[in-house]
Amino acid sequence: MGFNFVSTFEHLNVGVTFIKLSVLHIPTVGGMIEVEGLVKKFGSKVAVNGISFTVHDGEIYGLLGPNGSGKSTTMKILSGILRPTRGRVLVGGINVAKDPIRVKEIVGYVPETPVLYESLTPSELFNFVGGIRGIPKDKLEDRVNYFVRAFEIEEYLEQFIGTLSFGTQQKVSLITALLHDPKILVMDESMNGLDPKSARILRELLIEFKRQGKSIVFSTHVLPLAEMICDRVGVIYQGNIIAEGTIEELKSKAHEENLEDVFLKLTESKDEVYNIVQALKEAL
């Protein structure tokens, strides 16, 4: 993969200077995700109701769905954090139910809301994660410095995480998930707190990861974002995948022009939204 990373960023013109570009040149063996009949119950509550999907090497898969549809639950299972109730989930060929620790070794998971040690500094946190993941010192240094520059958080490196803004914490959380050069990236609505510039950089980064053959699962309810970066999307609703395909395929299937309408139509909320809006207008 003789890809020159600078070119990806040049057209961004965001004034970021990069050193050590070799960091991202390490060719990676692609991972793959296979989900078959995945069910996750919390007591009697069925959060995920028998979904199946596959994410190939070098593919960005978007999991779209309204609040409470089971996105986060699915993402946590893919990352080895939660155990499936039923079904088979292979991540990079490893069964998450059998060997969650090995799954965690190859996955980078970015949670919806960053949960970090507030009385550590980002530097200390990166060293902490580096220590636990056994990342060699020079590789850790290169990667941290690289991402820290890309997301422009140099000035916060020695500041306690608890005093950082939500967006900055989100960036720190994102970087911790990238330090070990994961084959598979699981990102749960991770763009939410980012400013436009950082969101743009992340987007380019994801596209670069894809070129390296990494598999990326990406959940969101921000539809334009999905439209921009996902190769394929699955629409998840009440724990079921109700539609899957490229965005073009979904549009033509649903006979709608933009993804938002496709989405509302699929989740059977188009009329509902109209009714609610009408009622609101009358009430106000």
Added chain:
Amino acid sequence: MFEIVKILYRELHYQIVKRNPLVANNERRFRKQLKTSLNMKRSVGMQSIAFLAFGAMSAMGIAISPEKYVITSLLASLALIPFIFGIYVTAVQSSYVLSLGLFEPLKVLPLRVGALYLSELLSIDLIPSFSIVLPSILVVIVKYPISGILALLWMILGVFIGHTLGLLILTFFGLKVSQRKGRGHSLKNLFKIFALMLYMGVFYVMTYAQNYIRAHSEYLASFMGRYSLAYPFTIASIFEPFKSFLLLAVYSVIFGSIYVVVIRRTWSKIIEPEVISSAQKFSKFRPSKGGSLFALVSKDLRIIFRKTAMLTGFLVPLYFALPQLIMGIQSGNFALSDATALFFTVGFMSTAGADAILKVEGKTLDFLRTLPLKKGTYALSKALSMSTVPSIILLLVLGVTYYFNGIKAVYLLPYALMLPLTSSLIVMLYFFHYKAEEIGISEVNFGHIIVLFIIVGVAYALLGAPLVLLGLLKGLPLSYGIDAILIAVLLYALGVSR
């Protein structure tokens, strides 16, 4: 008013149960555990009963002793318990409660002194500890009604003083946010720790001062009476009801006013923690070396030393060691056998650090779970972190021992490291022996801590036996041998060997 505390209590215990590994993957058990844990009356009742049984033992001592003098000295040592509980629970538990974000929703409400809810919430945890002293007090009430009631009031006051001091510690050390770690950081922390020690030593200092005055001035001595003015020794005054009542009133007024001032400060600092910032500067990331154990332990220590209120949990052994040490230094005689006894005391009391070390992780447990971390490694790291502060204390004691005994002090060096490690490993085996591989932290209440004290006590008896039977110097090698085997077995059981 009580509604809010109820909600906070439920939320706190919900957060705790959620992270309990024993029920995490078993919905039925999770619900059941949730039901019992969220039931305040039941929880408090159960714990209280456990403590009552414990307290009954000391009550027997009081029941059979005919001398008032013996009763008061027993009561004085008992009175330490609610006091220490007060400090400990307030300083450690409130740091935890705040780090869980329990008070975040309250910040937006128009409350004048919202920290009162913190006091109330903590008092729910303090009630069970009170039932340790209750049986003894009942016995005294039966024997000498008025004195008994005074004793009860003193005990209540003791919890209150402890709670107030705990709030002071929390407010001055716990609720500060410095934006970045500066150069003078470790120095400042050292100072903080020193201040903390002073806090805890202040009551002893008062007593020694009194002894001094009593010895040097008869006039002053008669003025102050035969009784120590420092809690918990004040409890000796219960057989002179009028004096006792007066003292009680003075204490209540003093600590009542301190409380009123401090609780307001606590609230304003919860709402807006003091931010210590310094000029921003760009810095470059520097990697540190070390594997996962090192990463985990240094993380724990950093957090504990930064949230100084949590450090209180580790200084409990110091509280017990200080009088012995001061007495030794004062008398100019601190024999090797004295040092050994002190080593055992400190090592044994270090068990109390269990609660604090397991509370380093609150919500962040969710972060740890995203990392490829084995339970055994995590448990071992917790044991190492937990034994660090007591080991440092023991090394200091060793220094004193060296001063009085010369090179012979080195005989005790292995104890400085092994005794706290033994206690810590026992504690971690207790909390991490569950089947699942997931990292989780079960609920730690004082019932657990007492059980742990008993288990650690048995282990220590085993280690101390050779010293008693063979004499100190001859017994030491055997004692070390036993300890080494014990540590190896514990490590194996923790699954570190796998």
